[in-house]
Amino acid sequence: MALEHAILVSLTEQAATGYDLARRFDASIGYFWRASHQQIYKTLARMEADGWVSATIEPREGTADKKTYAITDAGREELTRFTAEPSPREALRSDFAVKLRGLADVTAIVEDTRRRRADHVERLDRYEASAKRHYPDPDAVEERERGAYLALRGGILSERMGIAWCDEILDQLETRSDR
Amino acid sequence: MALEHAILVSLTEQAATGYDLARRFDASIGYFWRASHQQIYKTLARMEADGWVSATIEPREGTADKKTYAITDAGREELTRFTAEPSPREALRSDFAVKLRGLADVTAIVEDTRRRRADHVERLDRYEASAKRHYPDPDAVEERERGAYLALRGGILSERMGIAWCDEILDQLETRSDR
DNA sequence: CCTTGCCATGCAACTAGTTGCATGGGTACG
DNA sequence: CGTACCCATGCAACTAGTTGCATGGCAAGG
Numbered sequence: 246m247a248l249e250h251a252i253l254v255s256l257t258e259q260a261a262t263g264y265d266l267a268r269r270f271d272a273s274i275g276y277f278w279r280a281s282h283q284q285i286y287k288t289l290a291r292m293e294a295d296g297w298v299s300a301t302i303e304p305r306e307g308t309a310d311k312k313t314y315a316i317t318d319a320g321r322e323e324l325t326r327f328t329a330e331p332s333p334r335e336a337l338r339s340d341f342a343v344k345l346r347g348l349a350d351v352t353a354i355v356e357d358t359r360r361r362r363a364d365h366v367e368r369l370d371r372y373e374a375s376a377k378r379h380y381p382d383p384d385a386v387e388e389r390e391r392g393a394y395l396a397l398r399g400g401i402l403s404e405r406m407g408i409a410w411c412d413e414i415l416d417q418l419e420t421r422s423d424r
Numbered sequence: 425m426a427l428e429h430a431i432l433v434s435l436t437e438q439a440a441t442g443y444d445l446a447r448r449f450d451a452s453i454g455y456f457w458r459a460s461h462q463q464i465y466k467t468l469a470r471m472e473a474d475g476w477v478s479a480t481i482e483p484r485e486g487t488a489d490k491k492t493y494a495i496t497d498a499g500r501e502e503l504t505r506f507t508a509e510p511s512p513r514e515a516l517r518s519d520f521a522v523k524l525r526g527l528a529d530v531t532a533i534v535e536d537t538r539r540r541r542a543d544h545v546e547r548l549d550r551y552e553a554s555a556k557r558h559y560p561d562p563d564a565v566e567e568r569e570r571g572a573y574l575a576l577r578g579g580i581l582s583e584r585m586g587i588a589w590c591d592e593i594l595d596q597l598e599t600r601s602d603r
Numbered sequence: 604c605c606t607t608g609c610c611a612t613g614c615a616a617c618t619a620g621t622t623g624c625a626t627g628g629g630t631a632c633g
Numbered sequence: 634c635g636t637a638c639c640c641a642t643g644c645a646a647c648t649a650g651t652t653g654c655a656t657g658g659c660a661a662g663g
Contacts, residue, residue: 342456348571392527
C-alpha cells in the first residue's frame with residue numbers, strides 16, 4: 246500500500262492536518278495518487294497507531310479537535326524501507342481500453358475519446374505551467390526538488406502520450422466512417 | 425466496475441471457462457486489465473446470477489464440474505449500455521512516482537528505474553511483435569478488429585512513454601551523481 | 604441576516620481486489 | 634513410478650477504496 250507512503254512523503258515536506266493532506270492530494274501529489282478525505286483520516290489513524298506519525302492536538306469547542314500530524318523517526322525509517330524495495334508494476338486497469346477493445350458503438354467511443362483528449366490537454370497545460378513556474382531551468386533543478394521535478398515530468402509525458410493515443414483513435418474511427 | 429465488462433468483451437469473441445478467461449487475462453486482455461482466477465470465478469458467478477452470461481455444465485467425476493460461459497442478450501445489452509456511458513478517468517496510482525517524489529535513496533531509485541525500464545522494453549517488444557503479426561498493415565485493419573488494434577496501440581504508446589520517462593530519470597540521477 | 608464556501612473531523616455500509624489455501628484429474632518426461 | 638506442469642474449480646479471511654451521511658465553526662458578500 247502506498248497511500249501511507251504518499252502521506253509520509255507529503256509530511257516530510259511539511260506537517261499537516263488530514264484536511265491539508267486531502268487538498269494536497271487534490272493537487273500536486275494527486276498527479277500520481279488520488280485519495281478521498283475519508284480514506285486519509287482512516288489511514289492517518291492507523292499510521293498514528295503504528296507510530297509513523299505523531300499528532301499535535303488543538304482542542305476546539307463545539308466541534309472535533311484539530312490534529313496536525315508530523316512524521317516520526319519510525320515513519321522516516323519506514324519510508325526508507327519502502328524506497329529500497331522494488332516497486333511492483335502498476336496493475337493497469339482501463340475502462341476505456343476495455344470499451345475500445347469491445348468497440349460496441351463507434352459513435353459513443355468517438356465522443357468519449359474527444360472528452361478524454363480534452364481532459365488530457367487540460368492536465369498537460371496545468372502540468373506544463375507548473376513545470377515552467379517551479380523549474381524554469383530543468384538542468385538547474387535543486388537536489389531536494391529533483392524527485393518532484395521528475396515525477397512531474399512523468400505526468401507531462403503521460404498526458405502527451407494520452408493525447409497521441411486519442412489522436413490515433415480519432416483518426417482511425419472518424420475519417421474512416423466519414424468516407 | 426469494468427472486470428465484468430472486460431469478461432463480456434472476451435466472451436463476445438469466444439465462449440470460455442473461468443480458467444480460459446484467467447489465461448486470456450494473463451495475455452491480450454491483460455494488456456489493460458489484470459484479474460486473478462479467484463476474482464474471475466467470483467465475478468462469473470455474480471454475472472450468471474444477473475443473467476449476463478449463461479453456463480453450459482459438463483459434469484466431471486471426482487472433481488468440480490466444468491462450466492463454459494457464453495454471453496447472453498442481456499449481457500450484450502449491458503455491454504452497449506456500458507459503452508455509451510462516459511468512462512471515468514483512471515485513478516492513477518503509482519508506487520514508483522510516490523517513491524520518486526520522496527527521493528529518499530537515489531541508489532535504490534536508480535536501480536528500481538533500471539528494472540522498470542527493462543520491463544517496459546520487454547513488454548514493448550511483445551506488443552510490437554503482436555502488432556506486426558496480427559496487423560501487418562495498420563491501414564487495412566478489419567472493421568471488427570479495429571478496437572483490439574487500437575487498444576494494442578495504446579499499450580505500445582504507453583510502454584514507449586514509460587521507457588522515455590525512465591531514460592529521463594536515469595539521465596538526471598546517474599550522470600549527475602557520477603560527476 | 605442569510606447563504607455560500609472554506610476549514611475540519613469522522614462513522615457506517617458497501618464493493619472490489621488480494622492472499623492463502625484446498626481439491627483433484629490428466630499428460631508427458633525421465 | 635514419481636514428479637512436474639497444465640486443466641479446472643472454488644472458499645475464507647483480509648485489505649483497500651468508494652459512497653453516503655453527519656457535524657459544526659468561521660468569514661465574506663449580497
